[in-house]
Amino acid sequence: MSLSPALAADLDAGRRKAAACVACHGPDGNSTNPTVPSIAGQVGIYLHWQLLLYRDKRRVDPQMAPIAAALSEADMADLAAFFAAQRPAPPAAAPDPARADTGRRLAETYHCNDCHGRDFAGREYAPRLRGLSRDYLVAQMRGFKARTRGDLDGAMTQAAQPVADADIEPLADYIGSVK
Ligand code: HEC
Numbered sequence: 001m002s003l004s005p006a007l008a009a010d011l012d013a014g015r016r017k018a019a020a021c022v023a024c025h026g027p028d029g030n031s032t033n034p035t036v037p038s039i040a041g042q043v044g045i046y047l048h049w050q051l052l053l054y055r056d057k058r059r060v061d062p063q064m065a066p067i068a069a070a071l072s073e074a075d076m077a078d079l080a081a082f083f084a085a086q087r088p089a090p091p092a093a094a095p096d097p098a099r100a101d102t103g104r105r106l107a108e109t110y111h112c113n114d115c116h117g118r119d120f121a122g123r124e125y126a127p128r129l130r131g132l133s134r135d136y137l138v139a140q141m142r143g144f145k146a147r148t149r150g151d152l153d154g155a156m157t158q159a160a161q162p163v164a165d166a167d168i169e170p171l172a173d174y175i176g177s178v179k
Pocket residue numbers: 017018020021022023024025035036037038039047048050051059060061063064067079127
């Protein structure tokens with residue numbers, strides 16, 4: 001991986017380059033389309049790595065592949081820094097309390113917060129999950145489990161293997177709505 005974290009990111013350049021992203025990801029990276037993830041306030045290094053994974057076809061998506069392929073490493077650094085610095089919108093709605101309770105217990109059972117941080121705010125290079133749509137979370141979890149969603153070092157692919165299929169939706173209901 002040719003990531004150079006020392007590469008100086010330019011926020012103003014990132015803001016200009018982000019004009020190419022907001023049609024899908026929403027103004028400032030807060031998406032209202034459930035199949036497009038919000039990237040506002042996401043962990044910067046995570047965003048940068050995802051762009052590299054799309055470019056290198058290690059994460060496969062027909063919409064993001066051509067976009068990432070056209071970006072230079074400096075573009076990626078600027079865009080990651082810009083979106084990481086945007087304020088994430090609060091989650092749209094709280095799930096009903098019983099479902100939230102089930103999801104919270106499952107997240108404890110599977111130790112999801114060990115890597116994703118307190119309140120799923122992101123930690124080290126693991127992404128922020130709160131605020132992501134239920135549909136997107138479910139699709140990604142199924143992808144990790146089926147090994148069709150590529151990841152950087154296999155940590156999440158491995159973490160998804162013991163998760164029962166029936167537990168994925170309650171987890172997503174809860175995680176996306178954590179305040
Ligand atoms: C045509 C719509 C579209 C445009 C334009 C677009 N994206 Fe995306 N983006 C998507 C979709 C859809 C996904 C989810 C794909 C998947 O499931 O892997 C995504 C995923 C991502 C992810 C992964 C987020 C995560 O939580 O893992 C990043 C980072 C990203 N896009 C950055 C960008 C940047 C930066 C731009 C502008 C240079 C951009 N995108 C432009 C549709 C778009």
